[in-house]
Amino acid sequence: MEATGLDADELFRAEIRGWLEQNLTGRFAALRGRGGSGREHEDFEARLEWNRHMAAAGWTCVAWPKEHGGRGLSISQQVIFHEEYARADAPARVNHLGEELLGPTLIAHGTPEQQARFLPRIVAVEELWCQGYSEPGAGSDLAAVSTKAALQDGQWVINGQKVWTSLAQHADWCFVIARTTPGSSRHQGLSYLLVPMDQPGVEVRPILQLTATSEFNEVFFDDARTDAELVVGAEGGGFAVAMATLGFERGVSTLAQQIAFRSELDAVIAAAHRTGAIDDPLLRDRLVEAHMDLEVIRQHALRHLGGEQGHAASVTKLLWSQWHRSLGELAMAVSGPQGLLTAGEPYLLDDLQTLFLFSRADTIYGGSDEIQRNVIAERILGLPREARP
CATH class of the missing domain: 1.10.540.10 (Acyl-CoA dehydrogenase/oxidase, N-terminal domain)
Known part of the structure; x- marks a missing residue:
């Protein structure tokens, strides 16, 4: 049976x-x-x-x-x-960006030809992907994208700059939001393009972070090319596809993230015992509060599982990003003065120091807290739109 x-x-x-x-x-x-x-x-x-x-x-x-x-x-x-x-x-x-973001997007919005070309290689981990959304003048405000693409001789010719592009130095392909309708503005006229990274018109420049590592990169497109049929969804309709991708990003896999957060919290608690900070009633209260808040985040995520996450995903992002940033601050509080010293030369950080420094970015990447609050206010609560220039 x-x-x-x-x-x-x-x-x-x-x-x-x-x-x-x-x-x-x-x-x-x-x-x-x-x-x-x-x-x-x-x-x-x-x-x-x-x-x-x-x-x-x-x-x-x-x-x-x-x-x-x-x-x-x-x-x-x-x-x-x-x-x-x-x-x-x-x-x-x-392979997170291919498996959890692009793949589900192609399954939902791609053509059969795109699915046949790309999905098997993502499954086999033969091709790695990066995400070309943010720009120097369009971070969390995706509708302000200025990277342009124009059709020439059966190919899209792409010019512009992306920034904070995770793992671009390892990627074979990039899914890029570009403005393909001349004179368009905001959400209109954007297209979702699949662009090969290994070509003369693409330059990747690593960004040195506070952690002394370089997951993030700048990516410059200078007459970079991709085939005309490698636009996902309708030409000019890329904003809706991009939002679908962000919805998939905040799906089931965020639960694994929260389990990893639990491991980090356990490490902070262990450090508190090691340094004696656990005897400070204020720090002990903060540790208890962190434990309870993480369980609240988990229960919220469980309520909104399955498919594209919609605007409720903004609540999830706001909750975990603030929690994780606060955990980094708590890690330094329990470390005491020793947390101000590197673990070794020239700039060797321990795990709690890395947690603190990297978590400063949590409330910015993937849609800043300010943008998430606007989404919640306007699209969930129905409040008036924020004044825009």
């Missing part, structure tokens, strides 16, 4: 837990805990090999429909997968 419901979920949990236990061994054992926010530089090539090992065993793109190479997991099983992956302390995956 085929298992159903809770029985099927528990069987699945045992399956993924067992596979991780059996495979995070040997040459992959040293990858436990590697990667993650502020540490994407760690063992990148080895983590790429691990991702391809997962692909060979059918453990990539597990939420995708089976006809597109996924496992077609239920929402509960997707949650279980991400929970068990995080609890196994498995390394951060290098």
Whole structure:
């Protein structure tokens, strides 16, 4: 008799837990805990090999429909997968942007030809992706994009600059929002283009961060080209597709992020015991509050699982970004004066210092807190629009 419901979920949990236990061994054992926010530089090539090992065993793109190479997991099983992956302390995956963002976008909005061209290579981790949204003058305000693209001889010719482009230095392709209708403004006239990175018209410049690493990059397009058919959705209708991508970004995988947050909170609590900060009643109260707030964030996320997240995703982003930034501040509070000193020369940071410095960006990237509050106010609560120039 085929298992159903809770029985099927528990069987699945045992399956993924067992596979991780059996495979995070040997040459992959040293990858436990590697990667993650502020540490994407760690063992990148080895983590790429691990991702391809997962692909060979059918453990990539597990939420995708089976006809597109996924496992077609239920929402509960997707949650279980991400929970068990995080609890196994498995390394951060290098294919997140392709698997969790672009792939679901192509499944929902791409042509059959685009799906056939790109989805199998994402499943196999043969091509890596980056996201070309933010610009120097259009960070969280995506409608202010000024990068332009024009059709010439069957190709889009792209000119402009993107910034804060995560892992562009490793990417084979970039999904780019560009203005394709001359004279258009705001949400109108934008298109969602798929652009190869390995070409003369694309230059990637790493951005040195406070953590002394360079996950983020500037990307310059100088007559870069891509084929005319590599526009996702309608020409000029790219804003809606871009919003769909952001909705997928804030889906089930955010639960794994919260489990990772729990591990960071545990590390902060351990540091508080080690330094004696746990005896300070004010700091102890802050630690208890952090624990309770994280559970609230988890319950909120569980209420809004499945498909494109819509405007409720702005609430989720606002909650976790503020919580994580506060956790970084709490990490320094429990570290005491020692937290002001590097762990080694020339600029070696410990995990709590990296947490503090990188979490300063949480309320900015992926849509700043100010933008999220506007979305919540105007599109969820129905309040008057903010005055715009």
